[in-house]
Amino acid sequence: MASSLTTFSDEARIALDTVAGRATSLFTPSLRLGVTGLSRAGKTVFISALVHNLVHGGRLPLFEAQKSGRIARAFLEQQPDDAVPRFQYEDHIAALVDQRIWPDSTRAISELRLTIEYESASGWNRMFSAGKLSVDIVDYPGEWLLDLPLLGKSYADFSNEAFELAALPVRADLAREWRTLSADASADADADELTARRLAESFAAYLKACKLDERALSTLPPGRFLMPGDLDGSPALTFAPLPGLGATRARPGSLHAMMERRYEAYKTHVVKPFFREHIARLDRQIVLIDAMQALNAGPAAMADLERAVTEILACFRPGRGSFLTDWFSRRIDRILIAATKADHLHHESHDRLQAIVRRLADRAIAKASFTGAAVDVVAMAAVRATREGTVKQGGETLPVIIGTPLAGERIGDQTFDGNTETAIFPGDLPKSVDAVFEDHRAADLDEVDPAVRFVRFRPPKLERTAEGVTLSLPHIRLDRALQFLIGDRLA
Numbered sequence: 148m149a150s151s152l153t154t155f156s157d158e159a160r161i162a163l164d165t166v167a168g169r170a171t172s173l174f175t176p177s178l179r180l181g182v183t184g185l186s187r188a189g190k191t192v193f194i195s196a197l198v199h200n201l202v203h204g205g206r207l208p209l210f211e212a213q214k215s216g217r218i219a220r221a222f223l224e225q226q227p228d229d230a231v232p233r234f235q236y237e238d239h240i241a242a243l244v245d246q247r248i249w250p251d252s253t254r255a256i257s258e259l260r261l262t263i264e265y266e267s268a269s270g271w272n273r274m275f276s277a278g279k280l281s282v283d284i285v286d287y288p289g290e291w292l293l294d295l296p297l298l299g300k301s302y303a304d305f306s307n308e309a310f311e312l313a314a315l316p317v318r319a320d321l322a323r324e325w326r327t328l329s330a331d332a333s334a335d336a337d338a339d340e341l342t343a344r345r346l347a348e349s350f351a352a353y354l355k356a357c358k359l360d361e362r363a364l365s366t367l368p369p370g371r372f373l374m375p376g377d378l379d380g381s382p383a384l385t386f387a388p389l390p391g392l393g394a395t396r397a398r399p400g401s402l403h404a405m406m407e408r409r410y411e412a413y414k415t416h417v418v419k420p421f422f423r424e425h426i427a428r429l430d431r432q433i434v435l436i437d438a439m440q441a442l443n444a445g446p447a448a449m450a451d452l453e454r455a456v457t458e459i460l461a462c463f464r465p466g467r468g469s470f471l472t473d474w475f476s477r478r479i480d481r482i483l484i485a486a487t488k489a490d491h492l493h494h495e496s497h498d499r500l501q502a503i504v505r506r507l508a509d510r511a512i513a514k515a516s517f518t519g520a521a522v523d524v525v526a527m528a529a530v531r532a533t534r535e536g537t538v539k540q541g542g543e544t545l546p547v548i549i550g551t552p553l554a555g556e557r558i559g560d561q562t563f564d565g566n567t568e569t570a571i572f573p574g575d576l577p578k579s580v581d582a583v584f585e586d587h588r589a590a591d592l593d594e595v596d597p598a599v600r601f602v603r604f605r606p607p608k609l610e611r612t613a614e615g616v617t618l619s620l621p622h623i624r625l626d627r628a629l630q631f632l633i634g635d636r637l638a
């Protein structure tokens with residue numbers, strides 16, 4: 148009896164030790180921040196600028212902990228997950244700061260741990276917390292995230308939706324070849340590898356064409372058809388939607404049955420593990436959107452962007468009726484939808500851009516019946532590539548932005564060399580938010596006038612202090628984004 152009692156209290160002490168260890172220095176509180184967005188949305192630039200500004204004590208007046216001088220230091224540490232590629236911060240900063248070129252496209256998931264030492268604002272917290280927070284930043288392609296809704300869709304749902312989307316005026320011409328090929332395929336015919344491959348290749352070619360298209364189409368599952376990684380050519384990637392599928396079950400041995408099995412394999416072997424290992428562990432999420440490009444491309448692209456944001460939000464929706472609920476070990480409690488690249492507009496238009504994003508987010512929240520996390524929006528520039536000025540023209544004073552257009556960019560018949568600074572009148576966003584969302588589906592796409600036109604600029608030249616210290620990267624409202632995403636954890 149006595150001995151078993153001893154054992155019991157030993158165990159109790161071990162358990163207590165573990166708890167105590169976690170509460171003190173052995174355990175630094177951490178926060179997992181997911182950064183996503185469709186390709187070229189600005190994920191890499193955002194993470195690089197965020198880390199650079201924190202590590203170098205950048206100007207962040209809207210980030211309370213920094214403004215009140217409570218951040219002692221911020222530094223990079225080893226990331227917790229050894230099997231995930233590291234976010235190559237140093238390379239990206241070297242490109243941005245030293246060479247003044249934008250970092251290369253990154254096509255997979257990566258991770259970085261940034262640890263912040265701070266002094267808590269409240270005396271009570273100062274007594275009980277170590278004043279240390281590790282932010283694990285996870286950069287992953289939005290295209291992969293958009294696969295998650297597939298988990299709740301049968302092969303027939305997926306097929307029917309794919310054909311519906313392909314019939315929209317913005318996509319119809321890009322989808323023509325694939326649709327013609329599909330029309331000849333019979334779902335009930337005997338399964339045939341060559342037919343499956345031809346259909347899959349044609350379908351993938353259509354998705355890629357949408358991605359490259361200047362009309363900036365954004366929703367394109369399955370994500371691995373665009374970025375296959377090491378799965379290229381495997382059966383899990385050799386499927387395509389089939390037309391006219393009803394509720395009838397596939398005949399064993401048919402093309403329908405073969406495609407359906409591969410679609411299910413894609414979900415089991417690609418989509419589920421990605422979600423379980425990465426998305427389900429997030430605490431906070433920022434979704435970057437390229438609203439500038441969509442505005443530039445017109446209302447059809449805006450509608451497409453809205454569809455993408457709706458689907459993305461649906462992925463984070465917890466609660467009953469969501470097929471993802473059980474997987475959330477932690478729960479995402481804040482989501483920021485951020486339109487980056489606002490430095491292409493004069494500041495007078497920044498609030499209008501934010502209003503446009505707000506409208507887009509509100510509609511997406513309503514459509515996705517989204518609840519569970521606080522959602523905010525911001526119009527920002529992670530890296531501000533322009534300055535502002537005015538130009539007098541014919542007695543009128545015009546607000547302009549000044550920057551170095553990338554080599555090869557054009558305005559009218561002028562082509563830029565990549566070294567010349569130029570003042571540009573970017574145009575104003577319309578006062579009425581509605582104007583940019585007007586549905587022109589039936590109209591001839593070429594007749595729709597975009598709200599703004601812009602050229603792309605090189606990253607800015609960084610100023611140096613008298614002592615020769617390089618200042619941190621300039622930005623627009625990056626501090627507001629930071630405050631929403633991590634500010635409360637440094638209180």
Ligand SMILES: Nc1nc2c(ncn2[C@@H]2O[C@H](COP(=O)(O)OP(=O)(O)OP(=O)(O)O)[C@@H](O)[C@H]2O)c(=O)[nH]1
Nearest residue numbers: 186187188189190191192249252253488528529530
């Ligand atoms: N002016 C300006 N341009 C930006 C900003 N952020 C991104 N860009 C532009 O957008 C491009 C894409 O940015 P990235 O950060 O590489 O985008 P990404 O989402 O990581 O793209 P992938 O890695 O291809 O998925 C850059 O090459 C820049 O041209 C910004 O804050 N200001």
Ligand SMILES: [Mg+2]
Nearest residue numbers: 190191252253
């Ligand atoms: Mg990237």
